[in-house]
Amino acid sequence: MTRLKRHIERHAVSRIGWLRAxxxxxxxxxxxTGSLIVGIAASGAAKEQVLLAGVAALAAGAMSMAAGxxxxxxxxxxxxxxxxxxxxRELAEQPELEREELAGIYERRGLDRRLALKVADQLMVSDxxxxxxxxxxxxxxxxxxxxxxxxFASAATFSIGAAAPLLSVLLAPSAMLAASVALTxxxxxxxxxxxxxxxxxxxxxxxxxxxxxxxxxxxALTAGVGLLFGTSI
Ligand SMILES: [Zn+2]
Numbered sequence: 001m002t003r004l005k006r007h008i009e010r011h012a013v014s015r016i017g018w019l020r021a022x023x024x025x026x027x028x029x030x031x032x033t034g035s036l037i038v039g040i041a042a043s044g045a046a047k048e049q050v051l052l053a054g055v056a057a058l059a060a061g062a063m064s065m066a067a068g069x070x071x072x073x074x075x076x077x078x079x080x081x082x083x084x085x086x087x088x089r090e091l092a093e094q095p096e097l098e099r100e101e102l103a104g105i106y107e108r109r110g111l112d113r114r115l116a117l118k119v120a121d122q123l124m125v126s127d128x129x130x131x132x133x134x135x136x137x138x139x140x141x142x143x144x145x146x147x148x149x150x151x152f153a154s155a156a157t158f159s160i161g162a163a164a165p166l167l168s169v170l171l172a173p174s175a176m177l178a179a180s181v182a183l184t185x186x187x188x189x190x191x192x193x194x195x196x197x198x199x200x201x202x203x204x205x206x207x208x209x210x211x212x213x214x215x216x217x218x219x220a221l222t223a224g225v226g227l228l229f230g231t232s233i
Contacts, residue, residue, distance in 0.1 A: 018153075023196040025065060025154045027189065029161025031215050033057045034185030037165050039222030041178035043230030050177060051169050058162040066155035073147040080139055087132050098132065099124060105135050164188045178226075182219050189215040 036057045041050050091098050099120050106116035123131035133139040165181045172180035193211035194204040 022157045025157030026161035029158040033162035034165035035218040035222040038219045039226035042223040042226030062155040065158045066151040069154040070151035073150040
């Protein structure tokens with residue numbers, strides 16, 4: 001393995017985009033479905049009711065994730081397209097101004113004026129729009145946003161996460177529903193947090209503590225609400 005290749009592989013940043021989205025989706029599925037189930041189980045509801053509520057929570061959560069992701073990725077992609085269209089127009093109408101603008105950016109990054117103009121000229125000969133997109137607009141890969149794909153992926157990862165507490169409802173004895181769902185959810189959160197940190201090149205311990213703490217907090221809160229309503233109704 002060459003030194004350069006090793007160096008590139010040490011940087012996990014490029015993998016973090018989709019991985020982070022997948023881990024977040026599964027986390028959401030576990031926390032929201034798990035705490036809803038714990039709350040309903042704590043109110044003293046029967047196993048069938050708990051299961052029904054859990055399935056409804058999975059479906060509702062997955063739809064909400066998909067819709068949210070679709071809207072957010074679409075609007076990001078719209079903004080990028082509009083920016084690129086304006087930049088294309090400006091490059092055609094006032095190339096000299098655009099050359100100055102690009103050179104100015106390189107000067108502020110530390111190049112002297114002559115070198116900055118030279119860099120701007122050479123980059124604009126090979127790919128003017130690409131150079132302006134990267135260095136002026138901060139768009140590194142043109143039009144990579146895919147709203148439908150993003151929506152489907154987050155609905156899928158949410159559902160996978162939500163399946164863990166649901167499975168635990170199916171398998172656990174009725175008397176211990178809330179406790180076993182809470183334990184299963186926390187265990188899955190810890191494993192997921194650890195794997196996510198490892199894959200991203202970070203230390204797993206901190207990530208595991210963080211994710212299980214907030215998961216436990218959410219479930220304790222809904223358990224409290226469930227107990228309160230269970231005794232008052
Ligand atoms: Zn420009």
